[in-house]
Amino acid sequence: MTRWVMVADLRRCVGCQTCTAACRHANATPPGVQWRRVLDIEQGEYPEVTRAFVPVGCQHCDDPPCMEVCPTTATKKRADGIVTIDYDICIGCAYCAVACPYQARFKTLRPGFAYGAEMENEAKRRDDSRLGVATKCTFCVDRVDAGLAQGKTPGVDPDATPACVNSCIAQALSFGDLDDPQSSVSQLLAHNASFRMHEELGTGPGFYYLWDRKAEAAE
Amino acid sequence: MTGPAKGYESYGPNPWQQTSWDARAAGNFIGGGMGASLIVFAALSGATGPALSWLLLAGLGLVGLGLLCVALELGRPLRAIRVLRNPRTSWMAREAWTAMLLFPIGLVAAAGAAGFAWIAAAVALVFVYCQARLLQAAKGIPAWREPLLRPLLVTTGLAEGGGVFLLTAPLHGAATGATVIVFGVLVVARLLIWVAYRRRLAGAVAPGAQTALDAAGRVLMLAGTLLPLVLAAVAAFAGAFALPIAALAGLLAALAGAWVKLVIVTRAGFNQGFALAHLPVRGARP
Numbered sequence: 001m002t003r004w005v006m007v008a009d010l011r012r013c014v015g016c017q018t019c020t021a022a023c024r025h026a027n028a029t030p031p032g033v034q035w036r037r038v039l040d041i042e043q044g045e046y047p048e049v050t051r052a053f054v055p056v057g058c059q060h061c062d063d064p065p066c067m068e069v070c071p072t073t074a075t076k077k078r079a080d081g082i083v084t085i086d087y088d089i090c091i092g093c094a095y096c097a098v099a100c101p102y103q104a105r106f107k108t109l110r111p112g113f114a115y116g117a118e119m120e121n122e123a124k125r126r127d128d129s130r131l132g133v134a135t136k137c138t139f140c141v142d143r144v145d146a147g148l149a150q151g152k153t154p155g156v157d158p159d160a161t162p163a164c165v166n167s168c169i170a171q172a173l174s175f176g177d178l179d180d181p182q183s184s185v186s187q188l189l190a191h192n193a194s195f196r197m198h199e200e201l202g203t204g205p206g207f208y209y210l211w212d213r214k215a216e217a218a219e
Numbered sequence: 220m221t222g223p224a225k226g227y228e229s230y231g232p233n234p235w236q237q238t239s240w241d242a243r244a245a246g247n248f249i250g251g252g253m254g255a256s257l258i259v260f261a262a263l264s265g266a267t268g269p270a271l272s273w274l275l276l277a278g279l280g281l282v283g284l285g286l287l288c289v290a291l292e293l294g295r296p297l298r299a300i301r302v303l304r305n306p307r308t309s310w311m312a313r314e315a316w317t318a319m320l321l322f323p324i325g326l327v328a329a330a331g332a333a334g335f336a337w338i339a340a341a342v343a344l345v346f347v348y349c350q351a352r353l354l355q356a357a358k359g360i361p362a363w364r365e366p367l368l369r370p371l372l373v374t375t376g377l378a379e380g381g382g383v384f385l386l387t388a389p390l391h392g393a394a395t396g397a398t399v400i401v402f403g404v405l406v407v408a409r410l411l412i413w414v415a416y417r418r419r420l421a422g423a424v425a426p427g428a429q430t431a432l433d434a435a436g437r438v439l440m441l442a443g444t445l446l447p448l449v450l451a452a453v454a455a456f457a458g459a460f461a462l463p464i465a466a467l468a469g470l471l472a473a474l475a476g477a478w479v480k481l482v483i484v485t486r487a488g489f490n491q492g493f494a495l496a497h498l499p500v501r502g503a504r505p
Contacts, residue, residue: 052495054495068308069308071301071304071305071311094292095353211495212500217500
């Protein structure tokens with residue numbers, strides 16, 4: 001079996017938002033829609049203040065609440081763990097958006113352009129099938145599938161890897177198969193302490209955050 | 220576009236009011252709960268003939284109005300029929316299927332078919348229950364996912380339906396002492412469940428949601444419970460003025476319930492933002 005997951009090393013992320021820009025470029029999302037975004041979190045009070053940059057987006061959960069509530073079956077989970085939306089089936093009820101604990105879903109009713117009027121590049125990539133329906137991070141499923149079809153390994157070969165991971169300047173983001181013990185994500189999780197966001201809700205997120213070396217975290 | 224509300228444009232980490240569902244979605248819960256429960260009260264009252272027909276039609280009309288509200292919220296309203304595709308797991312699909320049953324059964328009952336009013340009432344109860352489960356299944360909103368929201372939505376729906384039944388009593392004349400007592404019990408039960416619901420949410424929802432719920436709670440307590448109960452008691456001794464006074468009690472209870480639903484959906488619908496279980500350990504250790 002294969003379970004595609006993403007790992008974000010919070011010690012490495014510098015909050016540059018390159019992943020956000022790469023995602024928007026790869027997926028042609030309109031202004032205001034960020035399938036991959038990076039939170040800037042400050043915690044504590046002076047002088048004991050810690051700052052963390054936290055990439056967030058669809059967590060491609062094991063038990064996605066968005067899929068359970070979807071009245072149309074537009075939201076589905078593939079056998080490899082990637083949660084998808086069929087834009088041709090979705091009715092845009094936004095039930096999934098309020099069911100998602102990660103605020104990962106967007107619904108855009110009208111076309112949006114960076115500078116008001118539609119530019120040539122925006123016209124070329126305009127996709128009206130995404131209007132009035134739910135959209136979200138797909139783990140760049142098209143790249144993953146195309147790469148696999150060419151015998152490439154997602155998470156290793158850039159052509160088969162999500163755009164945000166490829167673009168990360170600090171190698172804070174990693175992508176790979178959790179069921180493969182030799183994959184980069186499995187190795188990272190084996191040697192580092194990690195957590196998942198809002199794990200108490202039982203959604204089983206496919207997005208792990210590294211925060212310390214495993215041996216030292218256990219001390 | 221779905222995104223943070225004004226003043227919460229940072230997309231976190233702090234919770235912000237959801238903007239995916241607005242008053243139109245609340246309208247579905249208000250119209251649906253009120254209308255379906257009016258059908259329940261119509262059957263309970265033992266009304267017959269034109270009075271029963273009009274009550275059933277009014278109930279169906281309110282349910283239809285609620286469904287129209289939610290249809291206006293859809294991004295792709297022409298595909299609305301697809302809402303029926305996933306009754307296996309989705310309470311929204313189950314609600315839609317129940318509505319599909321409720322309308323023909325309700326119309327047959329309104330046409331005078333014997334026994335169908337009770338069948339319509341049973342389906343209407345299922346409809347109210349589906350609505351309660353629908354909202355509570357939204358895991359992303361702490362004030363909605365609280366399990367006590369289910370009995371709260373069911374009891375407030377029934378109390379609102381009872382309220383509309385009393386409000387229209389001068390027209391249909393089917394209100395009896397028993398229906399007023401059932402109404403009073405529902406109003407009290409609603410308040411008790413509300414208090415328990417609020418206690419469970421203490422500290423579990425964003426401060427903005429707490430403030431909105433507290434304000435709604437005061438409306439529910441005064442306008443939705445105390446005043447209607449006092450008015451219902453006065454109506455019992457008011458002779459010729461009994462019906463108008465009972466109607467006022469019903470109006471207040473119905474409006475307060477509708478207001479509470481509107482607040483829960485549009486003002487207390489804060490998500491939980493983002494939280495880090497651990498902060499990253501960088502550089503030298505302390």
